[in-house]
Amino acid sequence: MTALLQVRGLTVAFRTGGLAARLMGRPDRLEVVAGVDFDLAPGETMALVGESGSGKTTLARAVAGLGGEVGGEIGFAGKKLDLRRDGHRLRREIAFIFQDAISSLSPRFTVRSLIREPFRIHGLPCPEGEVERLLKLVGLSPEIADRHPHQLSGGQARRVGVARALTLKPRLVIADEPTAGLDVSVQSEVLNLLNALREELGLSLLIITHNLNVVRHVADRMAIMYLGRFVETGATARIFAGPRHPYTVALLSANPIIDPEARRARIDLEGEVPSLARRPQGCEFHGRCPFVQEDCRLRAPDLRVEADRGFTCHHPLRGEWT
Amino acid sequence: MTRSRDPVLSVEGLSLSYDTPNGELLALRDVNLTIGPGEIVGLVGESGSGKSSLMQAILQLMPAAARVTGGRILFEGRDLVQLGPHGMSGLLGDRISVVFQDPMTSLNPVLTIGRQMIDIQHRRPESRAAKRRRAVEMLRRVRIPDVESRIDRYPHEFSGGMRQRIAIAMALMAEPALLVADEPTTALDATLEIATIKLLRELQQEIGCAILFITHHLGVVAELCDRIDIMYAGELVESGPVMPVFRDPRHPYTQLLFACDPAQIREATRHLPAIGGGLPDLIDLPQGCIFAPRCPRADQTCRRLHPADRPAGRSELVRCHYPDAPRLEVAR
Numbered sequence: 023m024t025a026l027l028q029v030r031g032l033t034v035a036f037r038t039g040g041l042a043a044r045l046m047g048r049p050d051r052l053e054v055v056a057g058v059d060f061d062l063a064p065g066e067t068m069a070l071v072g073e074s075g076s077g078k079t080t081l082a083r084a085v086a087g088l089g090g091e092v093g094g095e096i097g098f099a100g101k102k103l104d105l106r107r108d109g110h111r112l113r114r115e116i117a118f119i120f121q122d123a124i125s126s127l128s129p130r131f132t133v134r135s136l137i138r139e140p141f142r143i144h145g146l147p148c149p150e151g152e153v154e155r156l157l158k159l160v161g162l163s164p165e166i167a168d169r170h171p172h173q174l175s176g177g178q179a180r181r182v183g184v185a186r187a188l189t190l191k192p193r194l195v196i197a198d199e200p201t202a203g204l205d206v207s208v209q210s211e212v213l214n215l216l217n218a219l220r221e222e223l224g225l226s227l228l229i230i231t232h233n234l235n236v237v238r239h240v241a242d243r244m245a246i247m248y249l250g251r252f253v254e255t256g257a258t259a260r261i262f263a264g265p266r267h268p269y270t271v272a273l274l275s276a277n278p279i280i281d282p283e284a285r286r287a288r289i290d291l292e293g294e295v296p297s298l299a300r301r302p303q304g305c306e307f308h309g310r311c312p313f314v315q316e317d318c319r320l321r322a323p324d325l326r327v328e329a330d331r332g333f334t335c336h337h338p339l340r341g342e343w344t
Numbered sequence: 345m346t347r348s349r350d351p352v353l354s355v356e357g358l359s360l361s362y363d364t365p366n367g368e369l370l371a372l373r374d375v376n377l378t379i380g381p382g383e384i385v386g387l388v389g390e391s392g393s394g395k396s397s398l399m400q401a402i403l404q405l406m407p408a409a410a411r412v413t414g415g416r417i418l419f420e421g422r423d424l425v426q427l428g429p430h431g432m433s434g435l436l437g438d439r440i441s442v443v444f445q446d447p448m449t450s451l452n453p454v455l456t457i458g459r460q461m462i463d464i465q466h467r468r469p470e471s472r473a474a475k476r477r478r479a480v481e482m483l484r485r486v487r488i489p490d491v492e493s494r495i496d497r498y499p500h501e502f503s504g505g506m507r508q509r510i511a512i513a514m515a516l517m518a519e520p521a522l523l524v525a526d527e528p529t530t531a532l533d534a535t536l537e538i539a540t541i542k543l544l545r546e547l548q549q550e551i552g553c554a555i556l557f558i559t560h561h562l563g564v565v566a567e568l569c570d571r572i573d574i575m576y577a578g579e580l581v582e583s584g585p586v587m588p589v590f591r592d593p594r595h596p597y598t599q600l601l602f603a604c605d606p607a608q609i610r611e612a613t614r615h616l617p618a619i620g621g622g623l624p625d626l627i628d629l630p631q632g633c634i635f636a637p638r639c640p641r642a643d644q645t646c647r648r649l650h651p652a653d654r655p656a657g658r659s660e661l662v663r664c665h666y667p668d669a670p671r672l673e674v675a676r
Contacts, residue, residue, distance in 0.1 A: 073533035074504075175622070176391070205390035205560065206604050210616035213606075217614050232534060235607035239616060259612060276534040278541070278563030279607050280590050290542075291535050293489075294503050 025061035026226045027085065027194060028097035032058045034080050034090040034250075038299075052298050054080045054090070056250040062194070067220060067227040069237040069258070071273070072247035075295055078230045079121070081247070082196045085228070086118045099193065114144055117187035119197040123179035127171040133157075133182055134167040140189040156185040160215055177208035184215060188223075195219075196228045201236060213240055234277045238262055246270050249298060249306050256331025266331070266338040268311050305336065313337060351378040352521050352554045353402070357415035358425075360401055364409070367627045371397045373634075374415070375580045376653060376661065377573055379522065384548060384555040386565035386586070389575035390601075392623045395558050398575070399526055401425075402556070403442060404432040420521065438467060441515035445527040447507040450514065451499040457483070457510055458495035464514055478517070485550075486513040486543060505536040509543065516547055523548075523555045529564060541568050562605055566590060574598050577623050577634045581663045588658030594667040595659075596639045603674045617674035633665065640672060 034055040044050045055077045062068050070078040084092045087109040096103045103112060120126035127136055134153050141148040154164040160181040171179060180200065187195055200216065201209040217240060220227050231237060237244055237258060245255040246269065254267040265271045268289065275286040291310045296302050302309050308318040315337060323334045360372040372394050379385045389395040400406045402417055404424055417424040420439065424432060436442070444450055452460055461479035462472060470478075476495075483491045486509040488502075499507055508528060515523055525544070529537040545568060548555055557569055565572050565586060572589050574582045574597070582595040593599045600619045602608055609616070621638040624630050633651050636642040645665050656667030 073535065206562075206601060206606075207390065207619040210604055210606070210618040213616055214614075214618070233606075234534070235605070239606050239609070239612055239614065272535055276538040277607070278538065278561065278567045280562055280566040280602075280605075281608070281610075282566075282587075284610065288538070290539065294505065 024063075024100060025097075026064045026066075026099060027060075027062040027228075029058060029060050029085065029094070030097070031094035032081065032084060032096065033093040034077070034084045035093070036090055051091070054250050054298060055084065057094070058250075058252055060245060060252070060255065062226050062228060064193070064226055065220065065224050066243070067217075067229060067241045069241035069244040070228065070230045070247060071232065071234065071237055071244055073232065073273075073295065075298070076247040077250035078247050079198055080250075082198060082228060082230050083118070086116050086196055087112045088118065110144075114190045115192050116194045116196065117190070117192035119180075119183050119187045119195065119200055121198040121202055123176065123183045124171055124174070126183060127179060127186075129171050132168055132170055133174075136171075136182065137167075137186055137189060140186065144190065146190070152189075156188060159188065159219070160185045161211070176204055177211065180204065180208075180212050181215065184212070184219075188219065191223070192225070194226045194228065196230070198230045199232070200229060201231070201233065209236070216240070234274060235279075246273060249296065249301065251306070251334070252325075252332070253307065253335070254331070254333040256333075260331060264340075266328075266333045266340075267307075267335045268313050268339060269307050270333075271339060305334075307335075313339075350381075352381050352383075352419065353556070354378040354418045355398070355402070355415070356418065358398070358401060358412065358417060359414040360397055360406075360410055360412050362407075362409045363411065364627065369626050370629060371410070371578050371626060372401070373578050375575075375578075377580055377583065379554045379556055381521070382548075382552050382554055383571060384545075384557060384569045385571045385573060386569035387556060387558045387573050387575065388560060388562065388565060388601075390560060392577065392626075393575040394578040395575050396526070397578075399524060399556070399558055403436065403440070403524060404429045437464060437520075438518050439520055440522045440524065441518060441520040443508075443511050443515045443523065443525045443528045445530050447504075447511035448499065450511050451507060453499055456496045456498055457502075461495075461514055461517065464517055467518070482513045482517055483510065485547065486510065488513075505532055505540070508532060508536075508540060512540075512544065512547070516551055516553070519551050520553050523553050524558070525555055526558045527560075528557075530559070530561070537564070544568065562590075562602070563607055574601070578626055579634050579663060580661070581635065582659050583661040584657075584659035592657045593659070593671070594656040594662040595635075595664050596641055596672050597635050599672045600674055603672070619674070633663075635664075641666060641669060 032055060033053055035051045035053045038050060038052050058081060072078045083089050137153045137156055138148045153167055157164055162181050201212055219225060241258045244258045244261055245252045248269050254270045265274055272289040272291050275288040279285055289312055293310050304320050305318040305323050308314045317336055323336045325332050325334050355375055355377040358372055358375040362369040362371055387395050412425050458479060462475045465475045480491050488506060529540050569586050572586050573580055576597045582598045593602055604617050604619060606616055619638060630637055632647045632649055636646040651663050651665045653661045653663050656662045
């Protein structure tokens with residue numbers, strides 16, 4: 023199957039400081055995403071996992087044509103994309119569900135006008151009954167159409183965000199922390215909805231999350247990010263069964279779970295995530311890695327590909343931490 | 345765990361309402377909760393369950409529209425409801441300390457960490473130098489690196505994880521009998537969350553204080569707490585020792601909540617279970633059991649009569665008419 027989305031050597035940088043910083047010799051741009059490659063097939067779900075500041079949201083926003091100085095190549099449906107030229111068209115094919123559902127909805131609009139807005143922006147007619155159809159699709163009653171965002175619960179606002187993302191029949195939906203701040207009982211409903219829509223409409227999903235319990239159930243593949251790079255990618259089930267990168271192990275084992283028998287051997291990380299302005303030499307994880315060796319400090323590891331997975335580590339783990 | 349010793353805190357039949365333009369909102373109804381000396385109690389509930397209202401009542405930091413309409417909160421022999429916000433100021437930061445979700449709630453952004461940690465010891469008759477030594481010692485215990493060089497810095501110069509550890513250090517400086525922790529790890533990344541939980545447990549064992557840990561993360565409760573208390577729509581519906589309750593929950597809400605937690609489902613599945621329905625209107629309460637409208641087991645009795653608290657299995661309190669009925673499964 024050909025990929026719907028092809029990302030090659032993607033970098034995203036932001037300008038920082040300005041003149042004063044430059045005069046003082048500080049870097050005036052920060053590379054938040056530093057060279058990322060991946061493919062996403064039609065109907066596939068991929069999860070981007072990582073801690074705050076790992077660049078997962080920035081990466082996803084860049085794919086949707088939102089913000090940052092973007093370098094590298096993005097191919098969509100077989101064509102190379104120029105974000106500047108194709109941005110407007112791209113937004114019809116790639117929809118974004120924002121992390122903070124309520125504040126991503128304009129407080130002065132009703133749900134009806136919020137759902138009609140994408141049609142207006144793209145100069146398309148909104149078919150009769152479309153708002154009601156979309157609300158029904160995401161499991162909301164049509165009466166909600168006349169409410170304002172502040173009259174919605176967190177789960178309802180999230181569903182309106184999903185309905186809005188689906189208005190123009192996109193082929194790729196990017197969801198930034200679709201369940202953050204939702205209660206467990208509501209969280210399942212939103213995830214089931216995204217999955218049902220993926221099956222029904224053949225959407226590809228790119229889900230950004232730090233919730234590993236969710237990733238395990240919804241994603242075909244996952245990528246673990248650290249300092250703006252993928253440190254490990256592969257099929258979700260295989261990564262959970264046998265992580266190769268020490269950071270993946272640390273992340274998976276930092277997930278508090280109830281069942282004492284299901285708990286993993288834990289790797290505690292020392293120190294904090296280094297600053298993007300001062301990336302460590304050698305392997306960027308070496309300062310916090312419990313298995314660090316001499317060559318890790320000197321040489322950055324290349325991406326190693328084994329079967330359908332990749333990882334960047336000189337001394338990958340071999341199933342001893344499952 | 346035996347519960348024979350006098351509790352540090354006991355909430356007895358507490359009811360609390362908010363005056364709203366639409367009427368009286370019954371936020372807490374007949375809540376019973378006890379915390380023994382040195383116990384770590386996890387208070388769990390989804391949004392709107394009343395766990396924050398309960399915390400505010402215990403700390404007497406309630407909004408103006410809130411009114412305690414019944415019951416008492418006994419702490420070391422005193423009723424905190426009678427004591428009120430003014431009487432409470434003698435206890436807060438001394439016998440009772442708090443850690444909030446956002447550490448900047450308790451840290452002053454314009455004072456250095458050192459200054460704040462010295463100020464908080466104002467009740468001690470010691471020299472400033474001695475207080476500073478205690479502050480350094482406490483910061484070391486919460487694993488702040490290079491304490492001597494960092495103690496004179498401001499809160500914004502620390503990372504989020506370090507700020508929360510500083511807030512914990514400040515809360516424990518007074519060696520309180522009770523630490524109230526309101527979602528202290530929710531805003532932290534997974535690896536920091538685990539480190540913070542480990543740290544809390546170690547410090548609790550050294551200091552011996554009781555902890556009321558408010559969270560919605562069941563995994564954190566399992567790894568940190570001795571007991572679990574589950575709230576739903578303003579009522580405390582189940583209470584008991586942590587592992588037995590996780591293994592054999594008796595209230596239907598607890599059973600369904602556990603079943604919906606994606607972390608609890610071992611086999612990967614695309615269709616996650618959900619409870620269905622929503623919270624009842626707390627201004628116009630349904631008659632009978634508060635969970636009856638969403639409970640698959642509810643019958644006429646449940647819809648008519650409000651259930652009493654009773655023990656069942658290893659749970660000491662279950663607010664359900666049928667706590668011995670077979671465990672509920674959720675439809676996938």
